[in-house]
Amino acid sequence: MRGWKPAPHVLLLLPAFVVLAAVVIVPLLLSLYSSFTPFRLTRPETIYEFIGLRNYIRLFADREFWAAFGRTVLLLTVALNVEMVLGLFLALLVEKATRGQRLLRTIMMFPMMFSPILVGFQFKFMFNDNIGLVNNALQSLGLTDQAIPWLIDGKLAFTSILIAEVWSSTSVFAIFILAGLMAMPKEPLEAAKVDGCTPWQSFRYVTWPFIMPFAYIAMTIRSLDIARAYDIVKIMTDGGPAKRTEILWTLISRTAYSDARMGLANAMAYVAILLSILFTVMFFRQLAKARQQIGAEW
């Protein structure tokens, strides 16, 4: 092999390949295999037993699993859309501000620094039915005289989780859309004005297409670590009350570690992984498309 020299880019990418293969790819292959076994942590020998697709068939017949699946998709869809709209508003508000923009931008980044586990804790604290800020404020203002069971009632708990999630991630959208607004050339806007566009028209047909790629970057980044919501749900309700806020990821961790049914949990995990990949690829392709469109127009 003397004198054989690999191309430099192969050499440069090698460490990344090795690390990702060792920590992500190989374990995932292992978990794919174990999803075809009745593997239980308490009985290690069960990993050699092959049961084919039985875990998956069981999953697809399991109503609890589908409920969690539906709830996860609902949570993500609603959260991402609300974050997108609110982020757009926030970015427009900040962009319009004539003074103190630096300060405003810094404040806007504030929620990004909170780890999801902290976001969960902070909203668990604020939504506490007895001593939480929200109920205390509502009662002091005289809007209600009862304690609203934010985290105890199933529907309200879901709403609370949604609020926590939106609070923590709206700023991601706002920051990227703001970056887009600031990078936008001013001439097309002026041209639109001269041509007699209404503010709405110039926003819709000039500004909007330009900031779309930036919004999709935010979407892609968000979908890359979409499972952050696990931390929030875990600490706020842990899937309760009575599994009303159980999402895919809390269900996986419960099945794997509390019930010790690794095989089944791995089958669920694969469904969750496919879901995440689906979201990411979707946004990545949108990003590529939006980018091309921009390239054609400017």
Added chain:
Amino acid sequence: MDENQANRIKRALLKTGHLIGLFIAMAIICLPGLWIVLSSLRPTVEIMAKPPVWIPQSLSFDAYIAMFSGVGQGGIPVLDYFRNSLIISVTSTVIALAVGMAGGYAFARYQFRGKSAIFLGFMLTRTVPGIALSLPLFFVYAKLGIIDTHFGLILAYVALNVPFTIWLIDGFFRQVPRDLAEAAQIDGCTRWQAFWQVEFPLARSGIASAGIFAFLISWNEFALASQLTRSTNSKTLPVGLLDYTAEFTIDWRGMCALAVVMIIPALTLTFIVQKHLVSGLTSGAVKG
């Protein structure tokens, strides 16, 4: 004249509306954090008071003193968790940066087959939810005997951070003109020297912000850490925060204090890098 006045009123209304909207948005963003800070300084009696006490009567640092003196209140060894968090985050960040720099440079400077497919493949490894990844990792680590060690968690976090650091660093190297390194090479530098003397210094601040980003992800990570750590040997702060809820009564003040301790490093670091972070992630957006 009339039209003029109507216009003026309309404009004034718009301006006040804008200010009010801005104020409300900023208040919603800031309030939860401020409330945590305030609660960590108040005595428990005031937090639990019914009807609520809005104006704090007495503020003190008791919660922090209790937390950092020995095992801390309720027997939660916050100092150990803090040390673990720091060791794990810093080490994994340094390694992830080295790996990410190599990878990012390869993506920014070389043309090769399947480039965008490989890039997307790297990113897709990041989409695997932490909790789903923790299942096989738990099993493998148990076989290797590295559960509840710093090494195990560092390894996992390096893999977690590599895709993002590659993305960011790729963007920063692309902003450095290619000609500069070429000029240096013509002047007699080797490729290696040209990289360290010319390209690296220009991309340095961006690389630093990628590092801080990686640090924050490790510092805040919970899903993997909660399963791969067991004791004070390797438990990190986010896992430690859960110790408070595991108890029968929740020590709200202690939790708030720990939350503040967790957020301060993150706050400082994000503040430093905010500019580079956005420009790094968006550099590929328009140019493609």
